[in-house]
Amino acid sequence: MARTIEVTDLILRDAQQSLLETSMALEDLIPVCEDLDNAGYWSLEVWGGASFDSCIRLLNEDPWERLRTYRKLLPKTKLQMLLRGQNLLAYRNFDDSIVEKFVEKAAQNGIDVFRVFDAFNDVRNLKASLQAVRRIGKHAQGSICYLPSPVHTVAAFVDIAQQIKEVGCDSICIRDVAGLLKPQVAYDLVKGIKQKCGKGTLVNVHTRSTTGVTMVSLMKAVEAGCDMVDTAISSLAFGRGHNPTESFVEMLEGTGYECRLDMERVLRVKHHIATVRPRYRGFLDGHMGVETEIFESQIPASMISSTEIQLKGQDTGHLLQDVLSEIRDVRRDAGYPALDPPADQIIGTQAVFNQLQGKYKVLTSEFADLMLGYYGTPLGEKNAEVLAMASARANKPPISCRAADLLQPEWERRRSEAAVLPGFGGTDEDVLTYAMFPKIAPQFFKTRMEGPKHIGNEPATVDSEQPDANRSGGASASPVTYVVSLNGKEHKVMVAPVKE
Template sequence: MRWIRDQKRVLVTDTTFRDAHQSLLATRVRTYDLVRIAEATGKLAAGLFSLEMWGGATFDVAMRFLKECPWERLEKLRAKIPNILFQMLLRGANAVGYANYPDNVIRAFVKEAARAGIDVFRIFDSLNWVDNMRVAIEAVREEGKVAEAAICYTGDIHDPSRPKYSLQYYVELAKELEKAGAHILAIKDMAGLLKPYAAYDLIRALKDAVDLPIHLHTHDTSGNGMATLLKAIEAGVDIVDCATSALSGLTSQPSLNALVYALQRHERDTGLDPDALQKLDHYWEDVRKYYKGFESGLLAPSAEVYRHEMPGGQYSNLQQQAKAVGLDDRWDEVKEMYAVVNRMFGDIVKVTPSSKVVGDMALFMVQNNLTEEDVYEKGHALSFPDSVVQFFQGYLGQPPGGFPPKLQEIVLKGREPITCRPGELLEPVDFDALRLEVESKVGRTVTNRELLSYVLYPQVFLDYAQHVQTYGDVSVLDTPTFFYGLRPGEEIAVEIERGKTLIIKLLSVGELQQGGLRTVYFELNGQPREILIRDESAHVATEERPKADPANPLEIGATMPGKVIKVLVEAGDRVRKGEHLLVTEAMKMETTIQAPCEAVVEEILVREGDSVQTGDLLLRLGKKA
């Protein structure tokens, strides 16, 4: 990597292709829009160091919300852009998921991602625990790809009141990553907390400490992003991350176009053509309008990020989660609680999946009107989100300084925490046996890539596979049609494969029928058709569920609005204190409801798949005879 380190000009990674970047709800940009600008990007921005393609959210959201295959997206873009390095974000032992996976899963995923087109793997751990990164670093090196090991930045190296994350802490971490085999050292400033003068001091110290190129990733939430990049460049940083101007700023990256102009005729000029980049930006100016409904709502820079420390990639996502569970009018409380939870947890590094743990706990506390004192006083009777329980069990790894002992005891309720690397305890996945299991569920053969998708996101993949079986490949639809549908009289052309185009015209939509159904009348290549569909937006009368009595511990109520995904007991079962009763989910946040005491299950009032609201009675317990 000496050619990177020794050259004078600043190299730039464009993050636009990963998620355009964080200004839109957790990477909802569709393959349709990316592929249309891909070839032009390869030609007009050929001087970029890399294009960032994947992160955990990108992989998940492609299947969960866009109903697209993330592997196919990567291959389509690789075919259009053969001349620029493709980069991805790899969560170490978490791959692109939210939990730790067996070592053979990490190796298999890296191998397949490399085959699909990824050249540079930015590897990080959500707690900066290097032990969780070693397997991924080794796997990338074995595939002959670039292992870019990342330090996640949090705190403030200039703040004496937060000595945990001092300059020396980051220097020692960098040395450890160099010894682990990193080709490039990344600074992953996921919340935009790295202030300009701190960036200068940090880069200078790291340059003196390690013999690696240094790559800086930051967010512009506070408005200080560009100043941070310029001070880092002054200090000698080798590569920086930016986003095309139309998708930059706020919770996204600083503007690529602005940086190119800022460094023109400077000794560290990027060498990129600003006029060529502007042509690409005009495209994204138009496309961004399609995604207006997924914006974070942040209209100006917010230095408040230095208080709550919420990562840019989480801000819009957590805001949507808050809306989904009825907390949209309490967003300021959620942000404040996020900071409180971080303090309760011992001031941890916050990036997926550790940031999700903090976010889940913040939503849980606001939803249930809990204070920090309430958690310590009533914690023995609370069913904490599963992510919080797993965090304190050590299944994400060990945070700097360890876990707060008292809170860990309250959350675990007698469970034994682990202190070793979680991957050491996980049995390797038997891919041959798993293939048979998955094929029996989807009713067809599955590829190695589909199998990996299932390992990482089992239910998300199954839902996606069912959607494809029912509706076909919806990625061929233009974006306005996919998100908003057609208006009566509107006609579109859909190319389902080269040389085969369908002309679809919506004629009318029938009246609402019993059960929330409507008849849709349309033309397909001039031939009249009709289909009966369910109107998901229709307000159909539903049965009102009884509410649990909060004063009665034997009436078990829902702690969050969402869906029942597992019922683990039957009426008549005897259960012990802490035994799992059922599992609910609210926007990717799972909560396992536990028995508050020894009891008998008297009545179960919900089934798997039922939607519930906060306080709905899920089941009744009776005192054990």
């Protein structure tokens, strides 16, 4: 009797986020829903990550409405989302009342499976959402953010899994967004988690195809006892995306493991997506080969790209290798968080400032908060000197408690603020949209009635606001805080005196 391996297909969310900047219009995805729903997937990832942001920022589409549409079109299959723990779908901690409200509304609108992660692997940041999910009877999947570091041994990751298990979850995901999970580590991790958390603990493996080794990692994970994997149908696979669903199914033949997918339906989806994909050529990530150099840098390929774009926008493209090296140093100084939102943006920006202004001459307020524990506590020791600097400049102490414990409930305030916005629909969903994206939600509410935009077949329109490096580098007698807009996101920057 072959053991069944369950599959979550990413084609409706992460695959297009990884390869097409989440640009795909719902109308191009609707035609594949019937086949997807009947193909026999364990779940379909349809929401979360950057898709919410992308809907309101680029597509003028209500992400809640998109979710409800998927729910209608995919009645048989569990719908899954990716949730950034206490950060929800944004880049800062929210208080528990907002987290709980979000989980409740997401479930009401159609989500069955909540995959929850925290870039710091600080399990306290998963607790509120995992528990909220379980209270309403949905599937709570806690994630390990896999990124190697000197302190991130297999044993350390297994410990994190055990902590997640203790908080309470229905399954555990080994989440490798860089594609750095090599076959032997995949095997050891799954084996270790099964041993420590119990054989019955469901384990999913999520990885990328970027380095060309992770199809083998999936095989080894299966051999070690993994229950579920993530793949994407092949017409939206490879490169910085994922391993192809069809190949995963085929490779298991005769191995004692099998998937129960209806391959005729899967192939129909493949062909439809291959047909519409050229509409999004302008968004297509051109990196479709393998990038094994990232085993050395341990920086996700997508972060390398965005750093390169950022530097080129400042005519400092020649600094790329230095900045990448600086990213590694800053990550080390910060105690080795995973390069996942929000840590990736904060560390990347700080590394750019370090290169342009001198090491830690400028601290972004986000980076200071990160050093001081206001996002979460990573596994590694922090650089004490940088920590002291952050505390002095931000004029606040480091914390060791869960960061969200310091937050005041903000639901009522956000509701009142949203209520006066033109186009506000009066729903809790709109309050949540506003709470997570207070800068762009007002504009979206205003234009929502115009309906979704199809942005395919047009050149990419990327927000290319860049910080004014000269301005932020000016010397002044004491730390001055002001706002720098970088890649469309505002950063409060503290400028320290430059010592000659």
